[in-house]
Amino acid sequence: xxxxxxxxxxLRTENLSLGYDGPNIIHNLSLAVPNERVTSIIGxxxxxxxxxxxxxxxxxxxxxxxxxxxxxALGSRSTRQIATRISILPQTPSAPSGLTVADLxxxxxxxxxxxxxxxxxxxxxxxxxxxxxxxxxELADTPLEDLSGGQRQRAWIxxxxxxxxxxxxxxxxxxxxxxxxxxxxxELVRRLNRSHGRTVVMVLHDISLAARYSDHIVxxxxxxxxxxxxxxxxxxxxxxxxxxGLEAQVVNEPTEGRPHVIPIGQPAANPSMRA
Numbered sequence: 001x002x003x004x005x006x007x008x009x010x011l012r013t014e015n016l017s018l019g020y021d022g023p024n025i026i027h028n029l030s031l032a033v034p035n036e037r038v039t040s041i042i043g044x045x046x047x048x049x050x051x052x053x054x055x056x057x058x059x060x061x062x063x064x065x066x067x068x069x070x071x072x073a074l075g076s077r078s079t080r081q082i083a084t085r086i087s088i089l090p091q092t093p094s095a096p097s098g099l100t101v102a103d104l105x106x107x108x109x110x111x112x113x114x115x116x117x118x119x120x121x122x123x124x125x126x127x128x129x130x131x132x133x134x135x136x137x138e139l140a141d142t143p144l145e146d147l148s149g150g151q152r153q154r155a156w157i158x159x160x161x162x163x164x165x166x167x168x169x170x171x172x173x174x175x176x177x178x179x180x181x182x183x184x185x186x187e188l189v190r191r192l193n194r195s196h197g198r199t200v201v202m203v204l205h206d207i208s209l210a211a212r213y214s215d216h217i218v219x220x221x222x223x224x225x226x227x228x229x230x231x232x233x234x235x236x237x238x239x240x241x242x243x244x245g246l247e248a249q250v251v252n253e254p255t256e257g258r259p260h261v262i263p264i265g266q267p268a269a270n271p272s273m274r275a
Contacts, residue, residue, distance in 0.1 A: 043220035057088035083111035108162030150181030
Protein backbone atom coordinates (compact mmCIF):
# COMPACT_ATOMS: atom_id res chain seq x y z
CA UNK A 1 0.00 0.00 0.00
CA UNK A 2 2.87 2.42 -0.71
CA UNK A 3 1.23 5.34 -2.49
CA UNK A 4 4.33 7.46 -3.02
CA UNK A 5 5.46 5.83 -6.24
CA UNK A 6 5.44 8.99 -8.33
CA UNK A 7 7.14 12.33 -7.78
CA UNK A 8 4.93 15.37 -8.11
CA UNK A 9 4.60 18.90 -6.89
CA UNK A 10 2.47 17.85 -3.95
CA LEU A 11 0.31 20.20 -1.88
CA ARG A 12 0.94 23.91 -1.44
CA THR A 13 -0.79 27.23 -0.93
CA GLU A 14 -0.19 30.59 -2.60
CA ASN A 15 -1.28 33.79 -0.85
CA LEU A 16 -4.15 31.89 0.73
CA SER A 17 -6.80 33.74 2.75
CA LEU A 18 -9.55 31.84 4.56
CA GLY A 19 -12.46 32.77 6.80
CA TYR A 20 -15.98 31.90 7.83
CA ASP A 21 -18.66 34.54 8.35
CA GLY A 22 -16.46 37.29 9.73
CA PRO A 23 -12.94 38.61 9.04
CA ASN A 24 -10.24 36.45 7.51
CA ILE A 25 -8.63 33.94 9.84
CA ILE A 26 -5.81 32.96 7.45
CA HIS A 27 -4.02 35.89 5.81
CA ASN A 28 -2.09 35.61 2.50
CA LEU A 29 -0.43 32.38 3.60
CA SER A 30 2.02 30.55 1.34
CA LEU A 31 3.16 27.07 2.31
CA ALA A 32 4.73 24.13 0.48
CA VAL A 33 3.99 20.85 2.28
CA PRO A 34 7.08 18.60 2.17
CA ASN A 35 6.34 15.40 0.25
CA GLU A 36 6.52 12.09 2.12
CA ARG A 37 7.24 13.80 5.43
CA VAL A 38 5.33 14.37 8.65
CA THR A 39 4.49 18.06 9.13
CA SER A 40 2.97 19.41 12.34
CA ILE A 41 1.22 22.77 12.62
CA ILE A 42 1.57 24.38 16.05
CA GLY A 43 0.38 27.65 17.53
CA UNK A 44 -1.90 29.13 20.20
CA UNK A 45 -5.65 28.58 20.25
CA UNK A 46 -7.45 30.58 17.59
CA UNK A 47 -4.40 31.14 15.41
CA UNK A 48 -5.94 29.35 12.40
CA UNK A 49 -4.37 25.88 12.54
CA UNK A 50 -7.58 23.92 11.98
CA UNK A 51 -8.83 26.51 9.49
CA UNK A 52 -5.68 26.04 7.42
CA UNK A 53 -6.10 22.26 7.53
CA UNK A 54 -9.70 22.60 6.32
CA UNK A 55 -8.48 24.75 3.45
CA UNK A 56 -5.84 22.17 2.52
CA UNK A 57 -8.57 19.52 2.37
CA UNK A 58 -11.02 21.72 0.39
CA UNK A 59 -13.50 21.72 3.23
CA UNK A 60 -13.25 25.52 3.16
CA UNK A 61 -13.03 27.51 -0.06
CA UNK A 62 -10.37 30.23 -0.38
CA UNK A 63 -11.47 33.84 -0.14
CA UNK A 64 -8.36 34.69 -2.13
CA UNK A 65 -5.25 32.87 -3.26
CA UNK A 66 -5.13 29.16 -3.99
CA UNK A 67 -4.56 25.69 -2.64
CA UNK A 68 -2.68 23.75 -5.32
CA UNK A 69 -2.30 20.01 -5.78
CA UNK A 70 0.40 19.10 -8.30
CA UNK A 71 0.18 22.64 -9.62
CA UNK A 72 -3.60 22.70 -10.19
CA ALA A 73 -6.09 24.53 -7.96
CA LEU A 74 -8.20 22.22 -5.79
CA GLY A 75 -11.27 24.08 -7.00
CA SER A 76 -10.63 22.82 -10.54
CA ARG A 77 -10.79 19.16 -9.47
CA SER A 78 -13.81 16.99 -8.77
CA THR A 79 -14.61 15.82 -5.26
CA ARG A 80 -13.80 12.22 -6.26
CA GLN A 81 -10.42 13.25 -7.70
CA ILE A 82 -9.50 15.02 -4.49
CA ALA A 83 -10.77 12.16 -2.32
CA THR A 84 -8.40 9.76 -4.08
CA ARG A 85 -5.42 12.04 -3.32
CA ILE A 86 -6.23 13.72 0.02
CA SER A 87 -7.92 12.30 3.11
CA ILE A 88 -8.80 14.40 6.15
CA LEU A 89 -9.67 13.35 9.68
CA PRO A 90 -11.38 16.14 11.65
CA GLN A 91 -11.07 16.71 15.40
CA THR A 92 -14.31 14.97 16.37
CA PRO A 93 -15.43 12.60 13.59
CA SER A 94 -18.81 10.95 13.97
CA ALA A 95 -20.35 7.76 12.67
CA PRO A 96 -23.82 6.17 12.85
CA SER A 97 -24.59 4.13 15.97
CA GLY A 98 -23.87 0.42 15.64
CA LEU A 99 -21.22 0.78 12.95
CA THR A 100 -18.44 -1.77 13.38
CA VAL A 101 -14.76 -1.08 12.89
CA ALA A 102 -14.75 -3.01 9.59
CA ASP A 103 -17.79 -1.06 8.39
CA LEU A 104 -16.07 2.23 9.16
CA UNK A 105 -12.80 1.27 7.47
CA UNK A 106 -14.72 0.03 4.41
CA UNK A 107 -16.14 3.53 4.00
CA UNK A 108 -12.66 4.67 3.12
CA UNK A 109 -13.05 2.79 -0.17
CA UNK A 110 -16.07 4.79 -1.37
CA UNK A 111 -14.12 7.33 -3.49
CA UNK A 112 -12.52 4.49 -5.47
CA UNK A 113 -15.62 2.40 -6.08
CA UNK A 114 -17.56 2.29 -9.35
CA UNK A 115 -21.31 2.43 -9.67
CA UNK A 116 -21.30 -1.05 -11.20
CA UNK A 117 -19.03 -2.59 -8.57
CA UNK A 118 -19.65 -1.35 -5.05
CA UNK A 119 -17.16 -3.53 -3.15
CA UNK A 120 -14.57 -5.65 -4.91
CA UNK A 121 -12.09 -8.28 -3.69
CA UNK A 122 -9.41 -5.59 -4.09
CA UNK A 123 -11.37 -3.33 -1.74
CA UNK A 124 -11.56 -6.13 0.82
CA UNK A 125 -7.80 -6.67 0.61
CA UNK A 126 -7.12 -2.97 1.16
CA UNK A 127 -9.45 -2.90 4.18
CA UNK A 128 -7.72 -5.92 5.69
CA UNK A 129 -4.32 -4.34 5.07
CA UNK A 130 -5.47 -1.11 6.74
CA UNK A 131 -6.75 -2.98 9.79
CA UNK A 132 -3.48 -4.87 10.01
CA UNK A 133 -1.38 -1.71 9.64
CA UNK A 134 -3.17 -0.11 12.59
CA UNK A 135 -3.12 -3.30 14.69
CA UNK A 136 -6.90 -3.54 15.06
CA UNK A 137 -7.68 -6.65 12.98
CA GLU A 138 -9.10 -8.40 16.04
CA LEU A 139 -11.51 -5.48 16.55
CA ALA A 140 -13.01 -5.65 13.04
CA ASP A 141 -16.45 -6.80 14.23
CA THR A 142 -16.55 -4.56 17.32
CA PRO A 143 -18.99 -1.60 17.37
CA LEU A 144 -17.20 1.75 17.51
CA GLU A 145 -18.99 2.76 20.72
CA ASP A 146 -17.41 -0.23 22.51
CA LEU A 147 -13.85 0.93 21.79
CA SER A 148 -11.52 2.90 24.03
CA GLY A 149 -10.48 6.37 22.88
CA GLY A 150 -7.16 5.14 21.53
CA GLN A 151 -8.76 2.20 19.72
CA ARG A 152 -11.39 4.46 18.19
CA GLN A 153 -8.75 6.85 16.90
CA ARG A 154 -6.90 3.93 15.36
CA ALA A 155 -10.09 2.89 13.60
CA TRP A 156 -10.55 6.35 12.08
CA ILE A 157 -6.91 6.45 10.99
CA UNK A 158 -7.38 2.99 9.50
CA UNK A 159 -10.28 4.37 7.45
CA UNK A 160 -8.09 7.17 6.07
CA UNK A 161 -5.43 4.57 5.27
CA UNK A 162 -7.98 2.47 3.36
CA UNK A 163 -8.75 5.55 1.28
CA UNK A 164 -5.26 5.06 -0.21
CA UNK A 165 -4.42 8.74 -0.51
CA UNK A 166 -0.87 9.98 -0.70
CA UNK A 167 -1.72 12.93 1.57
CA UNK A 168 -3.31 12.55 5.02
CA UNK A 169 -4.54 15.54 7.04
CA UNK A 170 -5.14 14.97 10.78
CA UNK A 171 -6.73 17.64 12.97
CA UNK A 172 -5.56 17.13 16.56
CA UNK A 173 -5.47 13.30 16.37
CA UNK A 174 -4.46 13.06 20.06
CA UNK A 175 -7.33 15.14 21.48
CA UNK A 176 -8.99 13.60 24.57
CA UNK A 177 -6.37 10.84 24.78
CA UNK A 178 -4.14 10.18 27.78
CA UNK A 179 -0.38 10.38 27.28
CA UNK A 180 0.10 6.68 26.60
CA UNK A 181 -2.57 6.69 23.89
CA UNK A 182 -1.22 9.95 22.44
CA UNK A 183 2.17 8.31 21.96
CA UNK A 184 0.49 5.19 20.58
CA UNK A 185 -1.35 7.18 17.90
CA UNK A 186 1.69 9.27 16.98
CA GLU A 187 3.87 6.17 16.68
CA LEU A 188 1.25 4.83 14.28
CA VAL A 189 1.28 8.07 12.27
CA ARG A 190 5.05 7.96 11.96
CA ARG A 191 4.96 4.30 10.95
CA LEU A 192 2.40 5.02 8.24
CA ASN A 193 4.68 7.72 6.91
CA ARG A 194 7.84 5.64 7.03
CA SER A 195 6.35 2.35 5.83
CA HIS A 196 3.65 3.55 3.43
CA GLY A 197 5.10 6.78 2.07
CA ARG A 198 2.22 8.99 3.20
CA THR A 199 2.60 12.75 3.35
CA VAL A 200 1.10 13.67 6.72
CA VAL A 201 0.02 17.10 7.95
CA MET A 202 -1.35 17.24 11.48
CA VAL A 203 -2.38 19.88 13.96
CA LEU A 204 -0.93 19.27 17.43
CA HIS A 205 -1.12 21.19 20.70
CA ASP A 206 1.74 19.44 22.50
CA ILE A 207 4.92 21.08 21.18
CA SER A 208 7.27 18.42 22.55
CA LEU A 209 5.28 15.63 20.90
CA ALA A 210 5.18 17.62 17.66
CA ALA A 211 8.97 17.97 17.79
CA ARG A 212 9.44 14.28 18.50
CA TYR A 213 7.20 12.92 15.74
CA SER A 214 7.59 15.49 12.95
CA ASP A 215 10.10 16.09 10.20
CA HIS A 216 8.82 19.61 9.57
CA ILE A 217 7.08 22.09 11.88
CA VAL A 218 5.00 25.11 10.93
CA UNK A 219 4.46 27.64 13.74
CA UNK A 220 1.48 29.97 13.34
CA UNK A 221 0.21 33.09 15.05
CA UNK A 222 -2.75 35.29 14.09
CA UNK A 223 -3.38 33.43 10.84
CA UNK A 224 0.17 33.71 9.56
CA UNK A 225 3.27 31.53 9.52
CA UNK A 226 5.87 32.81 11.97
CA UNK A 227 8.48 30.09 11.37
CA UNK A 228 8.88 26.73 9.68
CA UNK A 229 11.63 24.16 9.38
CA UNK A 230 13.00 21.19 11.29
CA UNK A 231 12.02 20.79 14.95
CA UNK A 232 15.46 21.99 16.03
CA UNK A 233 15.11 25.12 13.88
CA UNK A 234 11.61 26.02 15.03
CA UNK A 235 11.26 24.92 18.65
CA UNK A 236 13.40 27.51 20.41
CA UNK A 237 12.93 29.64 23.54
CA UNK A 238 12.68 32.73 21.33
CA UNK A 239 9.86 31.28 19.23
CA UNK A 240 7.95 30.02 22.26
CA UNK A 241 8.15 33.50 23.73
CA UNK A 242 7.03 35.16 20.48
CA UNK A 243 4.25 32.75 19.50
CA UNK A 244 2.92 31.44 22.81
CA GLY A 245 3.97 34.16 25.25
CA LEU A 246 5.77 31.43 27.19
CA GLU A 247 9.12 31.42 28.94
CA ALA A 248 10.62 27.97 28.57
CA GLN A 249 13.83 26.04 28.38
CA VAL A 250 14.36 23.78 25.38
CA VAL A 251 16.52 20.72 25.95
CA ASN A 252 17.37 17.76 23.75
CA GLU A 253 15.51 14.66 24.86
CA PRO A 254 17.84 11.67 25.39
CA THR A 255 16.53 9.11 22.88
CA GLU A 256 16.59 10.97 19.54
CA GLY A 257 17.98 14.35 20.52
CA ARG A 258 14.71 16.10 19.60
CA PRO A 259 13.74 19.40 21.28
CA HIS A 260 11.76 19.06 24.49
CA VAL A 261 10.00 22.01 26.08
CA ILE A 262 10.24 22.73 29.82
CA PRO A 263 7.85 25.58 30.66
CA ILE A 264 9.04 28.18 33.14
CA GLY A 265 6.21 30.72 33.00
CA GLN A 266 4.95 33.72 31.12
CA PRO A 267 7.28 36.63 30.28
CA ALA A 268 7.55 39.30 32.98
CA ALA A 269 7.01 41.87 30.23
CA ASN A 270 3.50 40.54 29.67
CA PRO A 271 1.75 40.98 33.07
CA SER A 272 -1.60 41.32 31.29
CA MET A 273 -1.33 37.68 30.23
CA ARG A 274 -1.24 36.46 33.85
CA ALA A 275 -4.37 34.92 35.26
